Amino acid sequence: MTTASLNTVPFVSVDNMMKLVLKIGIEPFLKGLADTIEADFRRWPQFDKRERVPCHSAEGVIELMPTSDGDLYGFKYVNGHPKNMKEGRQTVTGFGVLADVHTGYPMLFSEMTLLTALRTAATSAVAAKYLARKDASVMAIIGNGAQSEFQAMAFKALLGIKRLRLYDLDAAATEKCRRNLSAFGFEIVACKTAEEAVEGADIITTVTADKRQNTILSDNMAGPGVHINAVGGDSPGKTELARDILLRSDIFVEYPPQTRIEGEIQQLAPDYPVTELWQVINGEAEGRRDDRRITLFDSVGFATEDFSALRFVHSLLKETGLYQDLDLVADPDEPRDLFGMLIRAEAAQKAA
Numbered sequence: 001m002t003t004a005s006l007n008t009v010p011f012v013s014v015d016n017m018m019k020l021v022l023k024i025g026i027e028p029f030l031k032g033l034a035d036t037i038e039a040d041f042r043r044w045p046q047f048d049k050r051e052r053v054p055c056h057s058a059e060g061v062i063e064l065m066p067t068s069d070g071d072l073y074g075f076k077y078v079n080g081h082p083k084n085m086k087e088g089r090q091t092v093t094g095f096g097v098l099a100d101v102h103t104g105y106p107m108l109f110s111e112m113t114l115l116t117a118l119r120t121a122a123t124s125a126v127a128a129k130y131l132a133r134k135d136a137s138v139m140a141i142i143g144n145g146a147q148s149e150f151q152a153m154a155f156k157a158l159l160g161i162k163r164l165r166l167y168d169l170d171a172a173a174t175e176k177c178r179r180n181l182s183a184f185g186f187e188i189v190a191c192k193t194a195e196e197a198v199e200g201a202d203i204i205t206t207v208t209a210d211k212r213q214n215t216i217l218s219d220n221m222a223g224p225g226v227h228i229n230a231v232g233g234d235s236p237g238k239t240e241l242a243r244d245i246l247l248r249s250d251i252f253v254e255y256p257p258q259t260r261i262e263g264e265i266q267q268l269a270p271d272y273p274v275t276e277l278w279q280v281i282n283g284e285a286e287g288r289r290d291d292r293r294i295t296l297f298d299s300v301g302f303a304t305e306d307f308s309a310l311r312f313v314h315s316l317l318k319e320t321g322l323y324q325d326l327d328l329v330a331d332p333d334e335p336r337d338l339f340g341m342l343i344r345a346e347a348a349q350k351a352a
């Protein structure tokens, strides 16, 4: 009898993602993820690229982020709702799919709330590896919410940053971040203002959530030689930096057409010169010019980074077995007999 045959798709739940990251180890996982992200940046021209597709509302945004390298296709569904946190929900959640371009069949279905935090942090650290001063040792993190500890761990794993200066509008968030990171060998200073947090910092990460144009860093807070990792400004009308800082910085972006709409550079003219990160990684463009320049990674998050993250997770499934099989694709024995599969299932139900 022809019924649905076993054509299952591996599904990585939140529970299995946690097990996977802990089994590999947080820092080794971040390093492996960063290597995959970097390898995919190196072959940037191979990717089919477009701005993500947003659906804006008064409260937030829901976005689809597709890309393909010609063999694999991936997309992420992700939201950004800053008010969620006060209602006991995540500001950012996501899930994603990796598929085989040659059959169109999905190969992986995964949670991407944790994976987004990991990939965002890994991407930030890859950028900083190329752009921050080589002697950078102190990082300020402004905004101590869901993403913050991941940023700290990635900068430790890739750049050896162990000294942190934390600030959040809500002191309870800073305390949570300090407590969560206490077992990982950081030297942490909890600060009372953003100005205090950036004192002596070589790298400044801004990762706040607010659905409007904000000034987390005013012009006087960015001194010579600093690297700014601006993560929270990632939607039209949602920025974190004073415009004057941008005018004094060398600006590096993921995919200019998307960043010009969503990033800090939405504050500048549409043709303002920026450098694409992949070109720096490939050696085709200059990164940091000298120890006194301000470098700015205007991060908004691009589809290739999620593709890399899904690819990395997929590569770990066989050895770890940390997934469930999802009955996601109908697969009758005779491909044209989809309807027959349905009515035979009814007959089987009646007989049971």
Ligand SMILES: NC(=O)c1ccc[n+]([C@@H]2O[C@H](COP(=O)([O-])OP(=O)(O)OC[C@H]3O[C@@H](n4cnc5c(N)ncnc54)[C@H](O)[C@@H]3O)[C@@H](O)[C@H]2O)c1
Residues within 6 Å of the ligand: 080, 082, 085, 091, 092, 116, 117, 120, 142, 143, 144, 145, 146, 147, 148, 167, 168, 169, 170, 173, 207, 208, 209, 210, 214, 216, 230, 231, 232, 233, 234, 299, 300, 301, 302
């Ligand atoms: N660039 C990317 O790839 C990327 C990826 C993921 C998330 N994000 C963005 O990162 C931001 C943070 O995400 P999250 O999941 O950590 O959010 P979250 O809501 O968990 O935390 C945000 C924190 O920012 C603090 N905050 C808000 N305004 C502040 C201010 N003026 N000064 C200091 N702190 C302030 C809040 O109190 C909160 O603790 C969001 O804006 C999100 O959209 C960007």
